[in-house]
Amino acid sequence: MPALSGLEQTKVRTAWLFLMPILIALVLIALWPLLRTIFFSFTDANLSDLSTFRLVGLQNYLHREGDEWTGLLVDQTWWRSVWNTLLFTVITVSLETLVGLVIALVMNQSFRGRGLVRAAVLIPWAIPTIVSATMWSWMLNDQHGIINHALVSLGILSESIAWTSEPAFVMASVVMVDVWKTSPFMALLILAALQMLPTDCYEAARVDGIHPVKAFFRITLPLIRPALMVAIIFRAMDALRVFDVIYVLTSNNTKTMSMSIFARQQLVDFQQVGYGSAASTLLFMTIGLCIVLYVMIGRVRFDGSDAA
Amino acid sequence: MKNLIKQTAFYLLVAIIVIYAVFPFYYAIISSFKTPAQLFQVDYFPTRLNLENYLSVFRDQPFGKNILNSVLVAGSVVLASLLLGLTAAYALARIQFKGRGLLLMTILGISMFPQVAVLSGMFQLVRTLGLYNHLGALTLSYMLFTLPFTVWVLTTFMRGLPKELEDAAVMDGATPWTIVFKVFLPLMWPALVTTGLLAFIAAWNEFLFALTFTFLDEKRTVPVAISLISGASQHESPWGILMAASVIVTVPVVALVLVFQRRIVSGLTAGAVKG
Numbered sequence: 001m002p003a004l005s006g007l008e009q010t011k012v013r014t015a016w017l018f019l020m021p022i023l024i025a026l027v028l029i030a031l032w033p034l035l036r037t038i039f040f041s042f043t044d045a046n047l048s049d050l051s052t053f054r055l056v057g058l059q060n061y062l063h064r065e066g067d068e069w070t071g072l073l074v075d076q077t078w079w080r081s082v083w084n085t086l087l088f089t090v091i092t093v094s095l096e097t098l099v100g101l102v103i104a105l106v107m108n109q110s111f112r113g114r115g116l117v118r119a120a121v122l123i124p125w126a127i128p129t130i131v132s133a134t135m136w137s138w139m140l141n142d143q144h145g146i147i148n149h150a151l152v153s154l155g156i157l158s159e160s161i162a163w164t165s166e167p168a169f170v171m172a173s174v175v176m177v178d179v180w181k182t183s184p185f186m187a188l189l190i191l192a193a194l195q196m197l198p199t200d201c202y203e204a205a206r207v208d209g210i211h212p213v214k215a216f217f218r219i220t221l222p223l224i225r226p227a228l229m230v231a232i233i234f235r236a237m238d239a240l241r242v243f244d245v246i247y248v249l250t251s252n253n254t255k256t257m258s259m260s261i262f263a264r265q266q267l268v269d270f271q272q273v274g275y276g277s278a279a280s281t282l283l284f285m286t287i288g289l290c291i292v293l294y295v296m297i298g299r300v301r302f303d304g305s306d307a308a
Numbered sequence: 309m310k311n312l313i314k315q316t317a318f319y320l321l322v323a324i325i326v327i328y329a330v331f332p333f334y335y336a337i338i339s340s341f342k343t344p345a346q347l348f349q350v351d352y353f354p355t356r357l358n359l360e361n362y363l364s365v366f367r368d369q370p371f372g373k374n375i376l377n378s379v380l381v382a383g384s385v386v387l388a389s390l391l392l393g394l395t396a397a398y399a400l401a402r403i404q405f406k407g408r409g410l411l412l413m414t415i416l417g418i419s420m421f422p423q424v425a426v427l428s429g430m431f432q433l434v435r436t437l438g439l440y441n442h443l444g445a446l447t448l449s450y451m452l453f454t455l456p457f458t459v460w461v462l463t464t465f466m467r468g469l470p471k472e473l474e475d476a477a478v479m480d481g482a483t484p485w486t487i488v489f490k491v492f493l494p495l496m497w498p499a500l501v502t503t504g505l506l507a508f509i510a511a512w513n514e515f516l517f518a519l520t521f522t523f524l525d526e527k528r529t530v531p532v533a534i535s536l537i538s539g540a541s542q543h544e545s546p547w548g549i550l551m552a553a554s555v556i557v558t559v560p561v562v563a564l565v566l567v568f569q570r571r572i573v574s575g576l577t578a579g580a581v582k583g
Contacts, residue, residue, distance in 0.1 A: 014484045015399035019411070022396040022455060029452045030418045033429025040428050050432050103325055109318070117322060118573070119566050120329045126565040127333065128513035130531040131554040135336045138547050146335060149350040184329065185576065192577035241422035244515045248535055260424040260516075267428055268520055277428045284425035 034284070040277035047271035060278035072278050080254055081262040088174065088246075088258065089239040093232060095179045100186025100231075105216075107187065108194045121184040129181060133248035136177040137164055170255045174246055181245070182238075186231060193227035194220070237290045241283065259283045333558065340551035347547055361552035370526050371553065374533040377443055378557075381529060382511035384447045385454055386504045392451075393458035393503065394496070398488045400459065401466035402474065412463070419456035423516050426452065434521050445521040446529065450514060454507040461506075461575055465499035466492060502575035505568055509561055530557045 041060055045053035062071040072078050107117055124132065139146050142162035151157040163173045197220065205215045243260040250256045252265065263283060267276030338354045339347065340361050365371050399405075400412060430449055439445035469492060477491045518529045528536070534553050537546065565572055 011403050012405045015403040015405050018395040018399040018484065018488075022392045022459065025392060025451060025455060026415070026418060028433070029430070029448060030421060030426065033426035033433055034421065036429030036432060037425060037427065045428075047431070050428075050435065102321075106318075106321060106325060111318070111322070113322065117326055119569055120326045122565045122569055122572065123333055123562055124329055126509060126561045127558050128515075128531050128561070130513070130515050130535050131558055132332065134534060134550055134554050135332045138339065138551060139332060139335060141547070144348050144350065144547075146350050146352075180328070180332065188573055188576055192573075237420050241424065243424065244531075247515075260422060263424045264427065264516070264520070267424075267431075273428050280422075280425045280427060283422055287420060287422050287425075290420075 037277045037284075038281050040273050041281045043274045043277075045273040045277075047267065047273050050273065053274070056274065060275050072275065072282065077254060077257070078262060078279060081257045081259050084171070084256055085240060085242065085258045085260075087171065088178075088242060088256075089236055091171075091175050092178045092182070092239050093235050095175065096183045096186045096235060097228070097232060099179060099183040100190050103183065103187035104190035104194055107191050121187060123184075124181050125184040125188075127181070129244040130248055132181050133177055133245045136173070136180070137249055140164055140173055140176075164250050165253070167253075167255050170250045170253055174249055174256050177249060178239070178242070178245055182235065186235060189231040189234075190224065190228065193224040193231075197223055233290060233293060237287055240287050240290065259286075333562070336551045336554050336558075340548060340555050342548055344546070344548055361548040362556070364549055365553045365556065368549070369533060369537070371530075371533060371556075373526050374528050374530045375556070377527065378512055378529040378531075381443050381446045381450065382508045384443075385450045385511040386507045388447065389451060389454040389458040389507045390500055390504055392455060393462050394493070394500075395488060396459050397462035397466050398484065398492065400463045412460070415456045415459050419453060419460070421452065423452070427516075427520065430517070431520065439521075441522050441524055441527050443522075443527065446511075446514070446518055449517045449521065450511045453514075454510055457510075458503045458507060461503045462496070462499055465496065469495060498571065499575075501568065502571040505564060505572055506575050509564070512561060 042055055042057060043053040044056050060071060062069065062073045103121060107114060140163035142148065142160055147163070148157065148160040152160060161169055163169045201219055202215060205219060241260050242258045243264070246256050246258050246261055252261070259279065260283065263276050263279035266272045266279060338351065341354065341356055341358050343358055343360065346356060400408060434440050434445040434449070439448065473491055474487055477487050482491065513531060515531045515535070518532045522528055522532070534550065534557065537550055537553060
């Protein structure tokens with residue numbers, strides 16, 4: 001049918017025409033800046049003048065000068081920030097999954113005031129990260145903070161703690177704020193998965209006298225596992241690029257410096273675009289790995305739902 | 309009896325969750341009404357209603373201007389994202405063509421770009437376009453994270469619209485342009501409101517680009533303005549003023565979220581779980 005194929009052809013042309021604006025936009029604001037950043041990582045560019053630079057090969061990553069190795073891959077501060085970021089990601093994502101799961105299970109029950117809980121839970125999600133970090137640093141204030149006050153009056157602490165500056169507690173503070181801020185998001189994702197579960201197997205489990213806790217581990221958890229995995233990877237990628245909360249709460253403390261903080265400090269504060277871009281590139285590659293993982297999981301679900 | 313204990317325990321858990329979620333914001337509000345001297349005293353309940361902090365937020369820095377900047381940036385980001393997203397969603401949702409799946413995946417992948425990874429390239433782009441220290445730099449760069457998301461949700465939604473509608477319009481000789489803006493647009497309001505709100509909130513809350521691409525106080529958006537109030541000195545932070553500024557910035561967002569909570573929840577889960 002030549003007429004149909006002609007029509008199809010027109011449609012395909014229309015599709016690309018309609019996609020043109022967004023493709024141009026994405027090339028301009030995503031692809032080009034990304035490639036430019038990777039390119040800068042092989043140069044000695046400086047922020048004050050981005051038009052003159054020298055290609056230096058892999059010098060920003062690793063370079064041998066006489067007997068000494070220099071570059072990102074032997075930079076103690078960089079590895080510290082890599083470690084901090086991984087630690088932050090593992091701890092926050094685990095805690096957020098747990099807290100989110102509890103909140104989601106509660107919200108999945110029908111009870112009076114469920115709407116109120118949902119509204120309350122959305123508040124931390126909506127609050128700008130900068131604001132939540134500011135609010136928490138006031139609550140965590142070493143002298144007049146309510147958290148020290150409460151813990152001391154309850155007898156849990158004998159004296160106030162400088163949460164946001166004492167090396168032993170800075171990471172805990174950052175984790176605390178992030179868990180508060182993003183657990184609701186996790187809860188909503190898990191809740192969406194819970195609400196799609198079939199009710200009949202719970203009915204059967206109840207009839208068979210299976211304890212609800214056992215039913216949770218044997219039925220609920222396996223059934224929501226795919227959605228849970230997607231949510232966890234989603235959150236993990238977000239945690240790997242963490243910037244705002246740490247920047248405001250503990251600024252440039254090396255105990256909490258993340259990869260994003262390190263890269264921005266090199267790029268903007270020290271004006272070392274070459275070195276900073278090398279750090280950005282390594283961060284991108286780390287997250288890129290996660291994206292591949294995510295897309296692989298996502299693709300399975302995507303095709304499945306398309307076929308259905 | 310056993311039921312009663314269970315019920316009580318359950319409601320106790322509910323109460324803990326609500327207090328956990330709401331308390332920091334509540335505490336910011338009551339702190340914002342205190343004078344510097346009263347701040348030394350920890351109170352769990354409101355004591356005074358002193359508006360001095362709110363007045364000095366606007367007196368000591370161009371905070372009114374900062375709010376206007378944030379509104380302008382967020383508003384323009386929403387408009388541009390919806391317009392571009394809508395046309396792209398039509399192509400991706402209603403037309404079969406080679407490479408469609410790959411394109412969708414690429415767009416989804418872009419939404420996970422770490423902002424730092426494009427920072428130096430974006431900085432050069434912004435300077436080349438003469439947008440450094442202009443709000444336009446923020447509108448442009450924020451599309452990096454609003455566009456992929458908008459396209460994704462709108463595509464999902466448009467895919468669910470009945471095919472008969474489109475067929476009838478095609479029979480009447482409607483162009484694709486007419487189909488998108490006359491036939492589909494009126495049906496798309498729920499999805500447009502959801503994605504618009506999420507894009508608005510994302511732009512309203514953004515920090516890293518705003519911190520890097522603007523440098524004059526009058527060009528700052530509110531998150532950066534707030535971070536600079538705290539920046540002065542660690543030990544003499546004007547907490548009352550900081551809390552007042554935090555409350556001012558948060559109230560509109562929280563109001564939006566509470567009014568549109570169903571839409572937002574459906575948008576969030578569509579963007580993440582189904583994506």
